[in-house]
Amino acid sequence: MPAGETGFDDVTFDLISVQYHSLKAGHDYGQYVRDARNAGLDDVASFFEDVMAQDSERAKRCHELLAKLQKS
Template sequence: MATGETGFKDVAYDLVSVQYHSLKAGHDYGQYVRDAKNAGETEIADFFQDVMREDSERAARCHDFLTELAEKGDIGPAAS
């Protein structure tokens, strides 16, 4: 999406996108953990929990970056 289409700079849009997808995936991984546990696959369940934690950390990092951009007034509207 080109700068200006959303009213926000591309980097802000990109961070929001990564944050959204990380949070959405984290929600889905909860089911994967349950499936693995129900199948008696503890190691796989642990793997999915690690992936879920990594996505949670990624979403939090995006939030931090977005906060920094907002505090600098560098989040939007996009420059012409």
């Protein structure tokens, strides 16, 4: 569905989309960390934890930008 059909401007829609996907991925990465730990692959688990932290930061930044847009 094009962003114009949602009632939100393109930038807001885009930020919400990035935020959603970052949060969804972060949830999935938790399982990846457990899988790697269970396999005894601590370096892989650490990599997934790093990626999860990056997505968490990305979602937080989207939240901040959405709040800023809402004020304007």
